[in-house]
Every structure is written in structure tokens, then in C-alpha cells.
Amino acid sequence: MPATNPLPESVLISESHLQNRIHELGAQIATDYENQELVLLGVLRGSVIFFADLARAIFSAQLENPVKEVRLRFEFVQLMSYQDSTKPSAVELIRGGTDYLEQRHILIVEDIVDTGHTLKFLHEHLWTLKPKTIKVCTLLDKPSQRQVPVAIDYTGFEIPDTFVVGYGLDYAQQYRNLPYIAVLKLI
Numbered sequence: 001m002p003a004t005n006p007l008p009e010s011v012l013i014s015e016s017h018l019q020n021r022i023h024e025l026g027a028q029i030a031t032d033y034e035n036q037e038l039v040l041l042g043v044l045r046g047s048v049i050f051f052a053d054l055a056r057a058i059f060s061a062q063l064e065n066p067v068k069e070v071r072l073r074f075e076f077v078q079l080m081s082y083q084d085s086t087k088p089s090a091v092e093l094i095r096g097g098t099d100y101l102e103q104r105h106i107l108i109v110e111d112i113v114d115t116g117h118t119l120k121f122l123h124e125h126l127w128t129l130k131p132k133t134i135k136v137c138t139l140l141d142k143p144s145q146r147q148v149p150v151a152i153d154y155t156g157f158e159i160p161d162t163f164v165v166g167y168g169l170d171y172a173q174q175y176r177n178l179p180y181i182a183v184l185k186l187i
């Protein structure tokens with residue numbers, strides 16, 4: 001029998017706050033990439049729900065202002081972080097991130113930036129594929145935990161140093177389907 005998972009303690013960001021902010025991010029991105037083709041590059045698995053809502057928010061912004069046409073393409077990468085005695089945090093590409101990205105505008109869509117190691121690795125890998133530009137959109141940012149500097153272009157919410165789940169983020173692969181962000185009490 002698997003051990004019982006801890007319960008989410010409290011709602012940190014409600015469903016309506018998430019949706020309002022994602023609507024704002026979609027409008028900003030639609031303005032910034034007006035009349036261009038953009039590859040939304042989701043980082044599996046944590047970003048999938050944010051990714052889907054953000055992509056539709058970009059379309060909604062176009063409906064409100066048809067001049068802001070953005071031709072969106074979807075791509076995904078999957079990364080794995082592991083502990084290595086020689087490095088503070090090692091990251092490996094498991095799938096995605098192909099030559100197809102050459103000469104494209106890429107917007108990385110992340111669930112959360114914590115130490116920054118994952119994003120730094122991905123950024124360096126993507127540059128080897130010769131894209132035109134790379135920007136970063138993260139739903140959550142925990143700046144107090146940063147170990148390596150990373151540039152973030154669009155941030156949903158800055159959060160304190162606490163472990164959160166929901167809206168794509170997991171603990172032991174659970175809680176991804178909560179429609180809000182909750183603090184998890186680890187016991």
C-alpha cells in the first residue's frame with residue numbers, strides 16, 4: 001500500500017486569480033509578438049495546464065484586437081533533474097528540442113523557476129539549435145531560492161519559499177489537476 005499523500009494546506013492562488021493573470025499575460029504576449037510566428041515551448045510535465053490556458057489567452061487577445069495576430073506553434077521538451085555529487089543540480093534533456101527550432105522565435109513556458117538550474121540548462125541547449133530569439137514565461141517564480149541567475153520575461157506570480165502544488169505542479173506526481181495553487185504541508 002502506498003503511503004498517504006499529505007494534504008494541500010491552503011490555497012495560495014485561487015482559480016480566478018490564476019485566470020485573470022493569465023489573461024493579462026496572453027494580452028502582453030499577443031502585443032509583443034504581433035504579426036509574428038511564435039513557438040510556445042512547454043516544459044513537461046508541470047507546465048501543461050498553464051500552457052493550455054496561456055495559448056488560449058493569446059487567442060482571446062487576438063479576438064479582442066484582430067490586429068494582434070500571432071501564429072502559434074506548439075512544441076514540448078521534457079527534462080530530468082537529478083542529484084550528482086559533483087554538481088549542485090544536474091539536468092538532462094529526455095525528449096524534444098530539435099533542429100525544427102532554427103530561426104524561430106521561442107517562448108519557453110515553465111511552471112515554476114526555483115533554483116534556476118533547469119531554465120539555465122534549457123536556455124543553453126536551445127541556443128545550440130540557432131533560434132532567432134528565446135524568451136521565458138513562467139507561471140510562478142521563487143526568487144529567494146535562486147542559485148544561478150536567469151532572465152525571465154513574463155512572470156505570473158512571485159511566491160515565497162514554500163512548496164506548492166496544483167495547476168500542473170506535483171508532489172510525487174499527485175495534485176497536478178487541482179485548479180488552483182496550494183501550499184503543501186510536508187509531514
Ligand code: IMP
Nearest residue numbers: 113114115116117118162163164169170
Ligand atoms: P529549478 O531547476 O530549481 O528552477 O527547478 C524547477 C523545477 O523544480 C520545476 O519545473 C518543478 O518541476 C520543480 N519545483 C520547484 N519548486 C516546486 C514546488 O514548489 N512545487 C512543485 N515543483 C517544484
